[in-house]
Structures are given as structure tokens and as C-alpha cells.
Amino acid sequence: MRVNVALDAMGGDTGPDVAILGALAAVRACDDLHVILIGPEERLKARLAELAQGDTAAQAQVSVYPASEVVTMEDMPVDAIRKKKDATVVVGFDLVKKGQADAMVSAGNSGAIMAAAVKKLGRLPGIARPGIASFFPTARNRPVMIMDIGANVDCRAQHLYQFAVMATCYVRRVLHKEHPRVGLLSIGAETGKGNALVKETFPLLQASPLNFAGNVEGRDVYRGDVDVVVCDGFIGNILLKASEGLGEAALQMIRGEILKSWRARFGYLLMRGALAAFKKQVDYAEYGGAPLLGINGTGIVCHGASSAAALCRACIVAADMARHDINATIVGLLGEYRVEPESAAP
Amino acid sequence: MRVNVALDAMGGDTGPDVAILGALAAVRACDDLHVILIGPEERLKARLAELAQGDTAAQAQVSVYPASEVVTMEDMPVDAIRKKKDATVVVGFDLVKKGQADAMVSAGNSGAIMAAAVKKLGRLPGIARPGIASFFPTARNRPVMIMDIGANVDCRAQHLYQFAVMATCYVRRVLHKEHPRVGLLSIGAETGKGNALVKETFPLLQASPLNFAGNVEGRDVYRGDVDVVVCDGFIGNILLKASEGLGEAALQMIRGEILKSWRARFGYLLMRGALAAFKKQVDYAEYGGAPLLGINGTGIVCHGASSAAALCRACIVAADMARHDINATIVGLLGEYRVEPESAAP
Incomplete structure (x- = not known):
């Protein structure tokens, strides 16, 4: 089955080249994949021809669809997509x-x-x-999926329950793990610990057909004991950015300590490769992006600093999501257990 | 002015020896400090005599006050202090x-x-x-104070405002920084970003006499641009434990990468000292504890895994807090700007 993935060529922080290179890498890896680059038509076509370097087979699997505007990181989202009707993101989802x-x-x-x-x-x-939803690295060498990481602040119990359903379906269909363990982010592992939202969500998850592992604490997130962690988008976003910030601060502090001694500097030269491998493992710009879950279609958000390799992976994952029809799985699993109408109001 | 600090000898994960050693180290560092160890009298007196190793001057500055019970980490707090009337924590605050x-x-x-x-x-x-309140390490080599880290979940705007006042007074009086910069933890730096609680707290902080620096994101916490970060205790606790967990996971991952190559193993041996120095910088068991702020007295909570050095620092900081009468400063600053009565209800 041929899958067409639209790729916003103007989305990243570094211009369209990474998107073009990502698209070429993705189609080289998957025969049945076609990538549609969205952005300024002539400019993209010219760069595509240059960057394909004569690989006409790959070039034939990448096309360009015109969009004249771009939503910037500074734009107010809802405002921007209303005003910029020809923005790459609007055109892409329209396709x-x-x-x-x-x-x-x-x-x-x-x-x-x-x-x-x-x-x-x-x-x-x-x-x-x-x-x-987004992935965090864990000590067990397999990532954990966190949902929500910022689309929804001030959630209700029903929202968190639905996040758990959606993330479960993703892990089941894309990562092929049949019964992913779901944790509820809280401040104590014991039942009954947490804020009002957690206390209300806990029984919903417990009564559901999901593989609910109970509350997990902040420190457990990176342990790899659960496959999915659900939380309010406010906390999820703070956790995501704090992890990124702590990683950066840690590398800066380690660098500071190393510069204090020649012995350590020499040691660093020898273990530089290992540190780079670690950095790659935790660098979430390297992950294949964060899937939007709950929309009637398929979409992936990537980090603004994504490399061509990360965008390549995101295109392949997006194609996988479309192929496995995650949305049908979500609707089916949601139907198995419905929460009462009064808490079902948005 | 002689200051008496009560130290729970049974609080840590590793038995009373670290507390006794911490007390001895603290009184050796401060002539006008007296430490009262709280716990089983005879056992503590015997170990104190042994661990003092003939340093009668230090030994004279440490006394023992009896308490026969201990609240464990598994006990439900309110229940435990009601039932265990002779618990070390109850006896200590009674002194x-x-x-x-x-x-x-x-x-x-x-x-x-x-x-x-x-x-x-x-x-x-x-x-x-x-x-x-607790301290986090930052890339700028000076810690940031986070409040609240878990005493209060489901806070209101007035609570967050008061956390900012209390943390400001601590930084001003104990760290001698006259106008600490206060950040409000949120998911975007722009005014108007965040959840309902943040949106309600922002104008209170802005109208206050505090040095309010606006919203800070999760990644900014470790940058060291602000001195104080205020947040709901649910998020603060998750942030604290996630930082700890990420640090542990990172070291485990780095170790895994190092073991893959002999070159990296040798490099590690050479830079081991630098990594240990880094670990010490981020290990929050090494910090001088987390002050309780807002009680009519002085108290410090330490990590269960605290070393003798950490408990020593906590005793010295507790003495400093008592000496500088932070509580009078808090009451004074609180009086300068009162939030309206309707949001002032607890």
C-alpha cells in the first residue's frame, strides 16, 4: 500500500534543506512511501533537484505542493491559522x-x-x-510515551483517561506491544496520593480494560517500568522541557568540571564517543516526533531543531500510523468502556 | 548568640550514625551552635561518645533528648503524628x-x-x-529555590503568591541577595500562557513589591536566570523527583555506553574525578535540606539519603534561619501588599 506523507518544508528552525534531505532519506528507506514537501514551490523544486544528486528514483518519490505562508514560533496558533490561509500547516492538513x-x-x-x-x-x-504524545528516554533503553505534553492545560479526569486509551493504541499498533503498562503521573505511588485530578482519574483507569499500573512518581518516568505515562498537558510540557533543560545544564556542568584538569580533558577525548552516543540517546530532537492523537487523521509534530534523520524517521512513523489505522483502534477501544456522561462533558 | 538546633537522629534511611557525625561536624564548624539529637537516649549517648573520638569540646556541644518512637516513610503523616506522640519529629518540634x-x-x-x-x-x-522549598542546581553554578515541592497540591493563586514572598525572604536573609528574581513556572514565557492557576497568579505577582521576572518554562529552571521559581506542590514534587530520576537514568546510560569500549573505559578512569564532582553538584542529598516556610518557627527537611555532611550543612542553615529571623521578614513583606480577601480564603 502506497502511503503519501505531507512534510512541512518550512517548519524547522534551520530552513527547508533538512526537510528535503529527510524526505529523500525516508523514500530511500521505504519503497511504498511518497513524500509531499509543502512550501514555496520553485525554491523547493530547485533545492530538491540539487540535493537528490542525480538519484532520480528517490527524486521521483518526492513531490512539492505549493504554500506561500509560514506560521512562526511567535505567532498565536489559532489566530495564525485563521489569518494565514496558505500557511504550510494549513495546506498540509487540507491535503x-x-x-x-x-x-x-x-x-x-x-x-x-x-x-x-x-x-x-x-x-x-x-x-x-x-x-x-511524546517519547522520553529511559534507563531500560526503551522509550516511555508521555501524553499530553502541552496541547491541553487544565484537564479533567475523562481527558486523562482518553489520553491513556490513545497512547495505549499507539504503543499497541506502532510499537507492537499488546498490553502496554499505563502509569498515572502523581506524587506518590500509593493509591489515593495526588491532586484532585489524579484522585478522580485513578478509579477510571482502574475500572478500564487498560493495563493500569497505578500511580508513578516523577523519578519513575525514566526508569522504563511503564510504557505510557498520562498527565495534564501543563505538567507534561514542564516535564518535557525540564528534561531537556536538565540535560543541557548537566552537559554544561560536566564540561566545566572537565576543563578544570588536564587529566580529565584527556579522559574526555577518549570517552567522547560514548558521551556522544549518550547525547544522541537522550536528545529528543533525534526521536521520530510526537504524534497528535485524537484527531480524525494522522499528524506528527517534530522538534524545531530536528535533524534530517529525525524528520526521515517521523515520515516513516507517520506512514506506519496511517497504515495501521490507529484511529480505528482508538475508537474501538474507547467503545469498550465509556465513562459516565457527567464527567464526559468537555 | 547561642543557637540550639534539634536534629532527628532517627530520620535518615541509614540509622543514627550519620546524624551524630553531622551534629559533631556542625558544632566543630560553629562555636555558638548546640545540637540536640532526638531519639533513643542511651543508644545515642553511647554512639555519640564513641564517634566523638575523645573530642570533648565537640561532644559538650551536642546533647541527647529522648524520644522512643519513629514515623516511618510508609506511615500516613497526619495519622502517624497523632498516634506516635513520642515520635522524634513530634518531640523535636515540641522542643x-x-x-x-x-x-x-x-x-x-x-x-x-x-x-x-x-x-x-x-x-x-x-x-x-x-x-x-528546595534548591535545584543550575548551569550558572548557583542554585535556584523552588517552592512548593510537595506540601500543597491543588493550590490557589494566593498560595503561589505567598510562596513567592516566603522564598524571597529566605533568599534575601540567608543567601544575602537583596532582590531575588522570581519566576512563575509555566508552559510559555509570554504573559497569558499557562493554566488557569498561572493566569490568576501572574497579575498578583506583577502588582506585588517582589522582583517578578514573569513566566519561566521547564527548561529555564536549570539555567539560573531566576533565583526563585514558584509552582503548585504537585508540579514541584514531580519536577524534583523527575530531576533526580533523570540524573540517575543519565548516569546509568552513560555507564552503559562506556562499557561498550575499552578506550572509553580508560577515558572514564581519567575523568572519574570530574564526573564525581559533577555528581556532587547535582546530588540533592548533598544540599543543606529544604526549609519549611510559613510555620511559626524554623524547620528543615532533609533527603532520606542525606550524608553526615548534608545534615551538618542543614544544622548550620537552620541556625542561620533562626538567627536572621526570616519569619519576621516574611510577616513584614506580606504586610506590604495584601491580596483581596475573596482570593485570600485558604
Whole structure:
């Protein structure tokens, strides 16, 4: 089955070259993948021809679809997608809506990507709030999925429950783990610990058909004991950015300590490769992006600093999501256990 | 001025020896400090005599006050301090109440420490919710104070405002920084970003006499651009434990990478000292504890895994807090700007 993935060529922090290189790498890896670059037509076509370096087979699997505007990181999401009707994110999700693309990938303003997705594709039936899920590295060498990482602040118990359902479906269909363990982010492992939202969400998860592992604390996130961690988007976003910030601060502190001694400097030269491998393992710009879950279609948000390799992976994952029809799985699992109507109001 | 600090000898994970060694180190560093070890009298007196190793001057500055019970990490805080009337934390704060000690330090169950402090000493006038503040390392080599780190979940705007006042007073009086920069933890630096609580707290901080630097994101916490970060205790606790967990996971991952090559192993041997120095910088068991702020007295909570050096520092900091009468400063600054009565309800 041929899958068409629309890729926002203007989304990243570093211009369209990484997107073009990412698209070429993705189609070289997958025969049945076609990538549609969204952005300024002539400029993209010219750079595509240059960067393909005569690989006409790959070049034939990448096309360009014109879009004249870009939503910047500074733009207010909802405002921007209303005013900039020809913005890459709007055009991309419009292609998905029209069936010309099966999925959309962008490293742009995540709020605008979510807003454009909801506007063009709508929510899945029964989903109160679509969200964004992301992967964190763990000590066990397999990532944990956190949802939501910022699309929804001030969530209700039903929203968190639905995040758990959606993330479970993703892990089941894309990572092929049949019964992912779901943790509820809280401040104590014991039942009954947490804030009002956690206390209300706990029984919903416990009564559900999900593989609920109970509360997990902040320190457990990176342990790799659970496959999914659900939380309010406010906390998820703080956790995501704090992890990134702590990683940066740690490397800066280690560098400072190393510069204090020649012995340590020499040691650093010898173990530089190991540190680089570690950095790659935790660098979330290297991950294959954060899927939007709960929209009636397929979309992936990538980090603004994504490399061509990260965008390549995101295109392949997006194609996988479309192929496995995660959304049908979500709607099916949601139907198995419905929460009462009064807490079901958005 | 002689200061008496009560130290819970049974609070840490590793038995009373670290507390005794911490007390001896603290009195050796400060002539006008007296430490009262709280716990099983005969056992503590015998170990104190052994561990003092003939240093009668130091030994004379440390005394023992009997307490026969211990609140464990598994105990429910409020329940435990009601039932265990002779628990070290209860006895310690009772000494503070009776004026026999100026401050109390414990590495025990933080919920029980807070509960005992509030029960014995009460809240400061005007304070709706006492909280626990803690320090995080930053890339700028000076720690940032985070409040609250877990005493209060489901906070209101007035609580966060009061956390900012209390943390400001601590930084001003103990760290001698006259106008500490205060950040409000949120998911975007721009005004108007965040959840309902943040949006309600922002104008209170802005209108206050505090040095308010606006919203800070998760990644900014470790940058060292602000001196104080205020947040709900639910998020603060998750942030604290996630930082600890990420640090552990990172070291485990780096170790895994190093073991893959002999070259890296040799490099590691050479830079081991630098890595240990880094570990010490981020290890929050090494910090001088987390002050309770908002109680009508002085108390410090230490990490359960605190070393003797960490407990020594905590005793010295507790003495400093008592000497500088932070509580008078808090009451004074709180009086300068009062939030309206309707949001002032606890």
C-alpha cells in the first residue's frame, strides 16, 4: 500500500534543506512511501533537484505542493491559522482532508499544528480533547510515551483517561506491544496520593480494560517500568522541557568540571564517543516526533531543531500510523468502556 | 548568640550514625551552635561518645533528648503524628515550641515533618499554606529555590503568591541577595500562557513589591536566570523527583555506553574525578535540606539519603534561619501588599 506523507518544508528552525534531505532519506528507506514537501514551490523544486544528486528514483518519490505562508514560533496558533490561509500547516492538513495525503509531519509551531489539524480534520468520534504524545528516554533503553505534553492545560479526569486509551493504541499498533503498562503521573505511588485530578482519574483507569499500573512518581518516568505515562498537558510540557533543560545544564556542568584538569580533558577525548552516543540517546530532537492523537487523521509534530534523520524517521512513523489505522483502534477501544456522561462533558 | 538546633537522629534511611557525625561536624564548624539529637537516649549517648573520638569540646556541644518512637516513610503523616506522640519529629518540634530549641532538622517522612511543625508551632500570621522549598542546581553554578515541592497540591493563586514572598525572604536573609528574581513556572514565557492557576497568579505577582521576572518554562529552571521559581506542590514534587530520576537514568546510560569500549573505559578512569564532582553538584542529598516556610518557627527537611555532611550543612542553615529571623521578614513583606480577601480564603 502506497502511503503519501505531507512534510512541512518550512517548519524547522534551520530552513527547508533538512526537510528535503529527510524526505529523500525516508523514500530511500521505504519503497511504498511518497513524500509531499509543502512550501514555496520553485525554491523547493530547485533545492530538491540539487540535493537528490542525480538519484532520480528517490527524486521521483518526492513531490512539492505549493504554500506561500509560514506560521512562526511567535505567532498565536489559532489566530495564525485563521489569518494565514496558505500557511504550510494549513495546506498540509487540507491535503490530508482531501485524501491527497495520508499523514502530515511538521517541525513548526506545535499549537498551530494542533489547531490546523483540528480545524481541517476534526476530532475522532467520542474524543473530548486531542493531545500530543511524546517519547522520553529511559534507563531500560526503551522509550516511555508521555501524553499530553502541552496541547491541553487544565484537564479533567475523562481527558486523562482518553489520553491513556490513545497512547495505549499507539504503543499497541506502532510499537507492537499488546498490553502496554499505563502509569498515572502523581506524587506518590500509593493509591489515593495526588491532586484532585489524579484522585478522580485513578478509579477510571482502574475500572478500564487498560493495563493500569497505578500511580508513578516523577523519578519513575525514566526508569522504563511503564510504557505510557498520562498527565495534564501543563505538567507534561514542564516535564518535557525540564528534561531537556536538565540535560543541557548537566552537559554544561560536566564540561566545566572537565576543563578544570588536564587529566580529565584527556579522559574526555577518549570517552567522547560514548558521551556522544549518550547525547544522541537522550536528545529528543533525534526521536521520530510526537504524534497528535485524537484527531480524525494522522499528524506528527517534530522538534524545531530536528535533524534530517529525525524528520526521515517521523515520515516513516507517520506512514506506519496511517497504515495501521490507529484511529480505528482508538475508537474501538474507547467503545469498550465509556465513562459516565457527567464527567464526559468537555 | 547561642543557637540550639534539634536534629532527628532517627530520620535518615541509614540509622543514627550519620546524624551524630553531622551534629559533631556542625558544632566543630560553629562555636555558638548546640545540637540536640532526638531519639533513643542511651543508644545515642553511647554512639555519640564513641564517634566523638575523645573530642570533648565537640561532644559538650551536642546533647541527647529522648524520644522512643519513629514515623516511618510508609506511615500516613497526619495519622502517624497523632498516634506516635513520642515520635522524634513530634518531640523535636515540641522542643521548638517550648523554646528549648530554635530550629528542628529531620531527614524523615516530609509529610509528617510538616504535619508535626504545623501542629506544634502553627502557621505564621497571614499565611494560608506553609510549604517546603528546595534548591535545584543550575548551569550558572548557583542554585535556584523552588517552592512548593510537595506540601500543597491543588493550590490557589494566593498560595503561589505567598510562596513567592516566603522564598524571597529566605533568599534575601540567608543567601544575602537583596532582590531575588522570581519566576512563575509555566508552559510559555509570554504573559497569558499557562493554566488557569498561572493566569490568576501572574497579575498578583506583577502588582506585588517582589522582583517578578514573569513566566519561566521547564527548561529555564536549570539555567539560573531566576533565583526563585514558584509552582503548585504537585508540579514541584514531580519536577524534583523527575530531576533526580533523570540524573540517575543519565548516569546509568552513560555507564552503559562506556562499557561498550575499552578506550572509553580508560577515558572514564581519567575523568572519574570530574564526573564525581559533577555528581556532587547535582546530588540533592548533598544540599543543606529544604526549609519549611510559613510555620511559626524554623524547620528543615532533609533527603532520606542525606550524608553526615548534608545534615551538618542543614544544622548550620537552620541556625542561620533562626538567627536572621526570616519569619519576621516574611510577616513584614506580606504586610506590604495584601491580596483581596475573596482570593485570600485558604
